Amino acid sequence: MKLLYDIGLKAYKTAIALAAPFHPKASLMQQGRVQQFERLQEALQGNTAPIAWFHCASLGEFEQGRPVIEAFRSQYQGYKILLTFFSPSGYEVRKNYAGADYIFYLPLDSPAAAQRFVALAKPRLAVFVKYEFWHYYLQVLQQQGIPVISISAIFRPDQIFFKLYGGFYRNILRRFTHIYTQNQISAELLQQLAIFQVSVAGDTRFDRVLQTAAGVKKLPLVEAFTQQKDVFMIGSSWPADIEVLLPLIEKYKDSIKFIIAPHEVNPKSITALMATLGAGAVRFSETSEATASAHAVLVIDNVGMLSSLYSYGTYAYIGGAFGAGLHNTLEAAVFGLPLFFGPRYEKFQEAQDLVRLGCAFPVKTSGELLTAFEQVHTQPEHRQNISETEKQYVQKQAGATSIIMTDIQQLLNPTA
Incomplete structure (x- = not known):
């Protein structure tokens, strides 16, 4: 299954490269990852503050994670916040978001990319929002003893984690320090897999929409x-x-x-x-x-x-x-x-x-x-x-x- 995971990522990277000349979203995704390690290194040069890394797939997940990002920024003012996106629909809209100090695309998951990214960022904490489950990034974070949590996660019995052939993906979940689920059903599904580092916290989007409604334009x-x-x-x-x-x-x-x-x-x-x-x-x-x-x-x-x-x-x-x-x-x-x-x-x-x-x-x-x-x-x-x-x-x-x-x-x- 790990081999299929690697093949799938390489196929995805190739597909983006082939589609880039014809598809604006694919083009943005490819351009945004050009020399990204060099740009990240330059941005972080001279930083001595601890870093909290928040990762969101796209704009919807960003809005979901935003209450936690902003609460963290308020409570831990000595930290710098690194925000990453997988998709252009998140990055392009929020690349100038004032609540984060550094905003980048997440390099595609691979052993080398995960090692290099974590070595450059040196996060004290990593927070992945909802559906983000990246094998190599989570492996490196776990190996280096960096706490990594999943927030607003939701699970269903038809997902690959709960299939007979889903052992590789179950092990990805076990690398989280803690998983905060949206509901009790999700927590029980994980506990059936002997994944007990789980709490039912609810969905942070409720906090976000209440904030938005209070400050509507x-x-x-x-x-x-x-x-x-x-x-x-x-x-x-x-x-x-x-x-x-x-x-x-x-x-x-x-x-x-x-x-x-x-x-x-x-x-x-x-x-x-x-x-x-x-x-x-x-x-x-x-x-x-x-x-x-x-x-x-x-x-x-x-x-x-x-x-x-x-x-x-x-x-x-x-x-x-x-x-x-x-x-x-x-x-x-x-x-x-x-x-x-x-x-x-x-x-x-x-x-x-x-x-x-x-x-x-x-x-x-x-x-x-x-x-x-x-x-x-x-x-x-x-x-x-x-x-x-x-x-x-x-x-x-x-x-x-x-x-x-x-x-x-x-x-x-x-x-x-």
């Missing part, structure tokens, strides 16, 4: 667009989501304002979306406070506004669940918005919880979406109950950051 152009009407927010959408949403948009565009923040905001994707929507839709970058209200649909063609946009919503549709998987529902749930999304949500504990509580409605077709929406839209008291239940749920789930930080203090100061 005012968006004057959006306020001018909405005209205090009901607003249907569509976040992180893909073409498959828009196809399902079109009949609803057409039916209600005269009485409800629609805001669409697509997952992909490159020119090609935005142009295609505008063509699909037709008349009545306008790009955020091509309107103004004076003219925005004349349109029924506002398309957000930038990155970074979504969490604040939800504060203007009355309802929200979250994209991704007709494809690889549902995007972040909590950014909308913290504002108490009734939620709608596609059928592929089972991997997300919070989505399962919100469906069970009657706050979220998975749909498979445009007809199902219209039916579910109208049941909420035509019953204001029902909508209010959903909102209150949802807000209470988010509040009750908060606190993972505090649990993790208490244990980090013990890891860094075991005699305290």
Whole structure:
């Protein structure tokens, strides 16, 4: 299995190199790793402060880890923070994040890369967020006695760790000093593998969305667009989501304002979306406070506004669940918005919880979406109950950051 792991990584590296001339994301991933060890060495030259290393795969995991990063920075001001990403969708958006001192792509996992990276960074602590399980990095960290924890981890019985042939990957998990899971089921699955360095802390995203909601940004152009009407927010959408949403948009565009923040905001994707929507839709970058209200649909063609946009919503549709998987529902749930999304949500504990509580409605077709929406839209008291239940749920789930930080203090100061 280790041989397959190595072959898979080499194949991935080759695929990125071949795709780079044709695919912007692959190009960014390749360019970002050019001479990265030399750049890391130069950045760290002369540093004498201890380093805490936080690693996130992408932007979603960064937002998940951010409460812990910022709590650590506040509590351990003598430390420098090294933040790494695997994907361009995280690095390119947060490469200027002020909460970290050094921000880099993570070199692809290999014996040489892991040895060299850890030798340069010399972290006192490593924190991997959610799904990041890299064999050689964890091996080197363990060999050098550097505490390494996994936060907001979630596990399911169908994952490779729990297969008969998954021994190699089970051993990767055993290299963590501690694993903080989102739920009890995940902890029990690990304990069945005799992995006992586990605690149920919850999901740090709840802490993050509460922080975001408390500091939400005012968006004057959006306020001018909405005209205090009901607003249907569509976040992180893909073409498959828009196809399902079109009949609803057409039916209600005269009485409800629609805001669409697509997952992909490159020119090609935005142009295609505008063509699909037709008349009545306008790009955020091509309107103004004076003219925005004349349109029924506002398309957000930038990155970074979504969490604040939800504060203007009355309802929200979250994209991704007709494809690889549902995007972040909590950014909308913290504002108490009734939620709608596609059928592929089972991997997300919070989505399962919100469906069970009657706050979220998975749909498979445009007809199902219209039916579910109208049941909420035509019953204001029902909508209010959903909102209150949802807000209470988010509040009750908060606190993972505090649990993790208490244990980090013990890891860094075991005699305290």
